[in-house]
Amino acid sequence: MSFHKAISHVMDYLPKSYLFIFTSTLVGYQIFKLTYNLFFHPLRHIPGPKLAAATYLEEFYYDVVLYGRYTNRIKEMHEQYGPLVRISPDEIHCNDSLFIDEIYAGGNRKRDKPIHQVRGSGTVQQALFSTINHDVHRMRRSALSRFFSRAQVTQLEPKIHKLAERLCDKILVVGKKDPFDVTTAYSLLSSDVISGYCFGESIGLVAQKSWEPNFRKGLYALLNMMYYLRFFPLLRYMGLVMAPFTKVLSADVEFLIGTIHVDIKQAKEDKEAGIINEKTVFGSLIESTLPPNEKSVQRLSDEAIALFIAATETISWALSVITYHVLTRAEILEKLTAEVSQVVDDKGELPSWAALEKLPYLGAVIYEGLRLSYGVASRTSRVPTGEDLVYCGDWTPKGSKTSTRAEYVIPRGYAIGMSSAITHHDESIFPDSHSFLPERWLDERNQHRKELDRSLLSFSKGSRTCIGVNLAHCELYTLLSLLTLRVFPRMKVYETTESDVTYDHDIFNPLPVKTSKGVRAIIV
Numbered sequence: 475m476s477f478h479k480a481i482s483h484v485m486d487y488l489p490k491s492y493l494f495i496f497t498s499t500l501v502g503y504q505i506f507k508l509t510y511n512l513f514f515h516p517l518r519h520i521p522g523p524k525l526a527a528a529t530y531l532e533e534f535y536y537d538v539v540l541y542g543r544y545t546n547r548i549k550e551m552h553e554q555y556g557p558l559v560r561i562s563p564d565e566i567h568c569n570d571s572l573f574i575d576e577i578y579a580g581g582n583r584k585r586d587k588p589i590h591q592v593r594g595s596g597t598v599q600q601a602l603f604s605t606i607n608h609d610v611h612r613m614r615r616s617a618l619s620r621f622f623s624r625a626q627v628t629q630l631e632p633k634i635h636k637l638a639e640r641l642c643d644k645i646l647v648v649g650k651k652d653p654f655d656v657t658t659a660y661s662l663l664s665s666d667v668i669s670g671y672c673f674g675e676s677i678g679l680v681a682q683k684s685w686e687p688n689f690r691k692g693l694y695a696l697l698n699m700m701y702y703l704r705f706f707p708l709l710r711y712m713g714l715v716m717a718p719f720t721k722v723l724s725a726d727v728e729f730l731i732g733t734i735h736v737d738i739k740q741a742k743e744d745k746e747a748g749i750i751n752e753k754t755v756f757g758s759l760i761e762s763t764l765p766p767n768e769k770s771v772q773r774l775s776d777e778a779i780a781l782f783i784a785a786t787e788t789i790s791w792a793l794s795v796i797t798y799h800v801l802t803r804a805e806i807l808e809k810l811t812a813e814v815s816q817v818v819d820d821k822g823e824l825p826s827w828a829a830l831e832k833l834p835y836l837g838a839v840i841y842e843g844l845r846l847s848y849g850v851a852s853r854t855s856r857v858p859t860g861e862d863l864v865y866c867g868d869w870t871p872k873g874s875k876t877s878t879r880a881e882y883v884i885p886r887g888y889a890i891g892m893s894s895a896i897t898h899h900d901e902s903i904f905p906d907s908h909s910f911l912p913e914r915w916l917d918e919r920n921q922h923r924k925e926l927d928r929s930l931l932s933f934s935k936g937s938r939t940c941i942g943v944n945l946a947h948c949e950l951y952t953l954l955s956l957l958t959l960r961v962f963p964r965m966k967v968y969e970t971t972e973s974d975v976t977y978d979h980d981i982f983n984p985l986p987v988k989t990s991k992g993v994r995a996i997i998v
């Protein structure tokens with residue numbers, strides 16, 4: 475054989491053998507991983523479907539292919555396998571509310587967030603909400619939390635009240651011309667409140683003539699990427715691949731992110747020019763003792779975008795669910811009106827938020843709205859890093875009459891979580907759970923039933939519980955009272971049915987059926 479022939483023979487042969495070696499290594503590795511996950515993994519004793527224990531394929535199929543439907547599948551798994559199920563190789567899901575305080579613990583009990591979950595937050599990776607490590611989370615949270623204390627929110631109350639009055643005026647005028655989307659209308663208030671507090675001046679969405687522009691499309695454009703980013707985290711860095719996708723979304727996302735970047739840069743420039751905005755969240759964070767890398771424009775922008783996402787759609791969706799039920803059930807509106815009317819003064823002015831919170835029926839309507847709007851509907855998991863958890867509980871398999879004991883040790887370092895869209899339909903705690911029944915929150919003395927609070931996951935629990943719960947309550951109590959007195963008597967739902975407010979699937983936030991056109995109403 476000539477030298478030339480020998481070389482071309484080797485060249486012909488080499489690539490095939492490389493391909494063979496590469497493919498067989500890959501297949502071998504996958505077989506090794508599957509075997510490990512099923513037979514040697516520290517979570518192998520937790521029940522669940524074998525496919526979910528061995529691979530992420532089941533989660534991928536339900537969340538990416540069917541889009542946001544893994545929560546529904548997890549619910550079925552619990553019926554078959556019990557209160558704890560292994561929903562992916564490294565994650566457990568729980569549907570026993572007696573275990574909430576163990577999973578969502580507070581104090582010194584360390585809880586990381588799982589990386590698989592945090593990858594979904596793509597564009598806001600450095601925000602408090604997306605912080606994986608417990609200690610870094612504590613540092614970021616302590617810098618932010620004082621702004622959202624009850625005392626701070628009480629100082630903000632007059633502004634919230636004024637904006638809520640203006641929004642009612644606007645709904646009464648603009649809503650008379652054409653049917654409108656109530657969630658969009660309510661989101662103008664929550665966007666103005668959070669932007670005003672973060673940067674000193676609200677964006678002025680309530681004051682503009684119509685419902686547009688607003689942040690909702692931008693917000694959903696970001697949320698829509700969540701599952702893709704979870705499974706393909708590199709998409710975050712692949713500008714070219716993402717370009718056609720982001721181009722379609724760019725105007726809406728640009729409005730949200732662009733506005734925030736400008737405001738953060740302004741806050742930093744103000745500091746350099748010696749202007750101190752200590753009364754605003756970001757002015758004050760820039761002045762704080764946080765280390766310099768925590769105050770970069772990128773980190774603070776991530777925080778601001780996350781705050782906008784957290785503080786707008788959650789409140790507007792809760793109020794939309796409430797609005798639908800109040801407008802379609804005359805007896806609820808009647809009771810609510812009677813109770814709120816009693817506390818207005820001679821000039822028709824509302825009392826303070828603190829006084830409104832004492833009204834039992836108003837509170838019951840709000841809590842029922844929070845229950846059926848879920849807050850974050852998808853599971854939000856925690857990773858206990860410093861301790862193993864011990865679970866012990868009873869459950870009754872579907873179709874059986876006898877209960878079974880379930881006992882498991884959950885080794886430290888693995889994710890375990892719950893989903894409000896499942897817990898809020900535990901019939902042993904919330905009977906007839908799919909119905910909107912404010913009375914379930916009241917006892918025989920017409921007082922709030924505190925024991926139900928422990929099963930309400932709308933704001934989550936423990937060290938990573940919602941930081942904005944006071945702000946959310948203040949907005950909900952104030953706006954709902956004003957709507958009841960001023961707007962609801964003239965408002966009718968428009969081509970909206972219960973399916974438009976009923977959970978169907980989720981992208982972090984709960985969503986109704988895909989054909990829904992939203993909760994719409996008109997002023998008559």
Ligand code: HEM
Nearest residue numbers: 603784785788789849850854932933934938940941942946
């Ligand atoms: C009805 C209104 C609201 C609901 C139902 C709600 C719900 C939640 C839930 C369930 C979480 C926990 C998420 C997780 O476990 O991963 C959370 C976290 C958070 N929420 Fe809210 N939220 C509301 C309003 C607000 C408001 C008004 C703000 C504004 C300050 C806010 C800011 C945050 C922040 C910063 C976090 C992250 C906290 C942390 O990781 O320490 N939320 N919220």
